[in-house]
Amino acid sequence: MDDKNYEAALEAILFTMGGAVELGKLAAAIDVPKEFTKVILGRLADKYKDEESGLQLIELDGAYQLCTKPQLYDYLIRIAKMPKKYVLTDVQIETLSIIAYKQPVTKAEIENIRGVSSDHAVNRLVEYGLVCESGRLNAPGRPILFRTTEEFLRVFGIQSLDELPRPSSDSIAEFKKEAEETLGYIPDDEQVDSTS
Numbered sequence: 001m002d003d004k005n006y007e008a009a010l011e012a013i014l015f016t017m018g019g020a021v022e023l024g025k026l027a028a029a030i031d032v033p034k035e036f037t038k039v040i041l042g043r044l045a046d047k048y049k050d051e052e053s054g055l056q057l058i059e060l061d062g063a064y065q066l067c068t069k070p071q072l073y074d075y076l077i078r079i080a081k082m083p084k085k086y087v088l089t090d091v092q093i094e095t096l097s098i099i100a101y102k103q104p105v106t107k108a109e110i111e112n113i114r115g116v117s118s119d120h121a122v123n124r125l126v127e128y129g130l131v132c133e134s135g136r137l138n139a140p141g142r143p144i145l146f147r148t149t150e151e152f153l154r155v156f157g158i159q160s161l162d163e164l165p166r167p168s169s170d171s172i173a174e175f176k177k178e179a180e181e182t183l184g185y186i187p188d189d190e191q192v193d194s195t196s
Contacts, residue, residue: 006040020063020150060153061160086128095121104134104145
C-alpha cells in the first residue's frame with residue numbers, strides 16, 4: 001500500500017467514526033507504526049488546510065477527528081436546524097475552570113472552593129457535554145468524580161489539558177493576598193503581639 005492509500009484509509013476511518021479516534025487504534029487499523037501513522041495524518045491535515053476544503057483534521061489529546069471548519073457552521077445550522085449554541089454563565093465558567101484544573105474532582109470539592117452549591121452548574125456542564133462523570137471516589141458515600149471531555153478540548157481549541165494557561169507566581173501571590181484580605185486573615189508572622 002502506498003502513502004496515498006494509507007491517507008485514504010485514514011480519511012475513510014475518521015469520516016465513518018465521526019468522533020475522535022486514538023492514534024494507536026488508527027495505526028493498528030492500517031497496520032503500520034504509530035510514528036508513520038502520525039506522518040500520514042499530518043499530510044492529511046495539510047490537505048484540509050486548503051481554503052477550498054470544508055473539512056479539517058484536529059488532534060484532541062492524542063486522538064484525531066475529521067470535522068467541519070468553524071467558518072462553515074452557519075451553513076450546517078441552516079440545514080440541520082441545530083439548536084442555538086449555549087452560552088456559559090460566569091458561575092458555569094468558574095465551575096468549569098475548577099474541574100479543568102483539579103480533575104478528577106467531586107461536587108463537594110468544587111463547592112468547597114466556590115463556597116456555594118454547584119449542583120446546577122455541574123449538571124449544565126454535563127448537559128453541554130463539556131464535563132462527564134469519571135468514576136467514584138473511594139471514600140464514604142462514594143461521591144461521583146467529574147472531569148472535562150473531548151468536547152471541552154474542541155470548544156476551547158486546545159489539543160490537551162497541558163495547553164491550559166498556568167498562572168504566574170506573581171498572579172498566585174496576588175490571588176493569595178486578595179483572598180487573605182477578603183477573609184480578614186493575617187499570617188502568623190505579621191500578627192502583632194498585644195502584650196508588648
